Amino acid sequence: MEYSQDxxxxLKRLEGQVRGVLRMMEEGNHCKDVVTQLSAIRSATDRAIGFIVAKNLESCIREAGEEGKNAEDAIQEAVNMLVKSR
Structure with missing residues (x-):
């Protein structure tokens, strides 16, 4: 699979968020603020996982259709990836 610029x-935005949290920790920011930002990172990571799995699934289903195959295997693989990421 080729990963799009999007x-x-x-992931670059996530990287920036993680650097921001490290900076907050180095500056001695309040625990509540750090945890709030870490929760935002977790949510953004979950959304990134969903986006990547969805795009992969879309591509796999398209390929299966072009090859005259059933897309069930691709769907099951996507479900498995999402379940493992939790």
Whole structure:
């Protein structure tokens, strides 16, 4: 699978968020603020996982259709990836 620029940009934003949390910790920011930002990172990570799995599933289903195959295997693989990421 080729990863789109949008997917890469999502991870770059996450990288920036993590650097921001480290900076907050170095500056001695309040625990509540750090945890709030970490929760935002977790949510953004979950959304990135969903986006990547969805795009992969879309591609796999398209390929299966072009090859005259059933898309059930691709769907099951996507479900398994999402379940493991939780």
């Amino acid at each position: 997917m890469k940009n999502r």
